[in-house]
Amino acid sequence: MTFINYASREINCKIVYYGPGLCGKTTNLQYIFDSTAPQARGKLISLATETDRTLFFDFMPLELGTVRGFKTRFHLYTVPGQVFYDASRKLILKGVDGVVFVADSQEERMDANIESLYNLEENLQSQGYDLMKIPYVLQLNKRDLGNIVPVEDLAAELQRKGEPVVEAVAATGVGVFDTLKAVAKQVLTELRKG
Amino acid sequence: MADTPILLREQQYHQIKAVLARLRMDSSAKVVFLVDKDGQEIASQGEVGNLDTTSLASLAAGNVAATGGMAQLIGEKEFPTLSHEGEKESIHISVIGRLLLVIVFDDRSSLGLVKLRSKQVSHQLATMFEEIAAGDFDDDSPFAGITDEDIDSLFS
Ligand SMILES: Nc1nc2c(ncn2[C@@H]2O[C@H](COP(=O)(O)OP(=O)(O)O)[C@@H](O)[C@H]2O)c(=O)[nH]1
Ligand SMILES: [Mg+2]
Numbered sequence: 001m002t003f004i005n006y007a008s009r010e011i012n013c014k015i016v017y018y019g020p021g022l023c024g025k026t027t028n029l030q031y032i033f034d035s036t037a038p039q040a041r042g043k044l045i046s047l048a049t050e051t052d053r054t055l056f057f058d059f060m061p062l063e064l065g066t067v068r069g070f071k072t073r074f075h076l077y078t079v080p081g082q083v084f085y086d087a088s089r090k091l092i093l094k095g096v097d098g099v100v101f102v103a104d105s106q107e108e109r110m111d112a113n114i115e116s117l118y119n120l121e122e123n124l125q126s127q128g129y130d131l132m133k134i135p136y137v138l139q140l141n142k143r144d145l146g147n148i149v150p151v152e153d154l155a156a157e158l159q160r161k162g163e164p165v166v167e168a169v170a171a172t173g174v175g176v177f178d179t180l181k182a183v184a185k186q187v188l189t190e191l192r193k194g
Numbered sequence: 195m196a197d198t199p200i201l202l203r204e205q206q207y208h209q210i211k212a213v214l215a216r217l218r219m220d221s222s223a224k225v226v227f228l229v230d231k232d233g234q235e236i237a238s239q240g241e242v243g244n245l246d247t248t249s250l251a252s253l254a255a256g257n258v259a260a261t262g263g264m265a266q267l268i269g270e271k272e273f274p275t276l277s278h279e280g281e282k283e284s285i286h287i288s289v290i291g292r293l294l295l296v297i298v299f300d301d302r303s304s305l306g307l308v309k310l311r312s313k314q315v316s317h318q319l320a321t322m323f324e325e326i327a328a329g330d331f332d333d334d335s336p337f338a339g340i341t342d343e344d345i346d347s348l349f350s
Contacts, residue, residue, distance in 0.1 A: 002199035007207035095232025
């Protein structure tokens, strides 16, 4: 939920990166963290298991600059991808302002993408949101690998409503900021409506 | 549709800060802060110096959400208070509607005192926040006129 503080002149918004396990959600945040000046961002908090899988969430606050004299701060979250962490995924969607779905472009991950996208729609619904109405971006990640599904086929299968589709290689940062920008833009545009 | 934004007016912010300041004194706490259940910090008071309150806010909300999930599994609505006692520093969290009141304290205070004082202000904070949540943009919303260029300039 967007939170606007007139006293400190700040806008705070919550963006959630969703997608199947190992699709590159944490890598997106890590890249943003590594390429942002320390004064513009807070710590990257990772609640991970010993084997480095996201257990609960990754979290990073990021300041983008000012709009109409208000500092805009985005709270970026990722969810754990594994099927059995559904309870924590639901919780993280509470109060969400925008969602990035990170799809894994590898052929063998197609089913996992589809399952995760259904899971997103269901979990949004259970929190009272509608994917069709929420700021939303589809990122097609791992475009550098050999065994990938063509962009048109991925879009045909995963695109829901004409949302922006961004090709990415999160590991090297390709498309990472374009994705963030596409979702942030929709979130700020919502504010216009009041 | 995302939720409607919460607008915190200057005067409301200072009222909240004043309540937190008094609470901090009365409970001999180090830091007192108010967080939205989604993890956004609303206001803080005390020795925040090098404390990362943004991260703490997000983790406190995650903590409450996770224990709330456990509560529901055993047939409770939620756990209204949580406390974590460390060797020197401790944290007490109370759930007040959609707010979390987080108090960081050490051996200058005690869990009993912190609990008592939190309880005493919870009604006041809840009432204040109801008023805030009911607020809406005025006609002079600074955002009604946001242009695409304004937004693009954030990323340049
Ligand atoms: N080749 C390649 N590997 C990637 C890319 N993005 C992420 N990875 C790797 O995929 C693995 C899982 O990424 P991670 O961000 O932890 O996935 P998460 O489970 O969605 O958080 C890691 O080994 C990453 O280095 C990419 O664009 N290309
Ligand atoms: Mg991860």
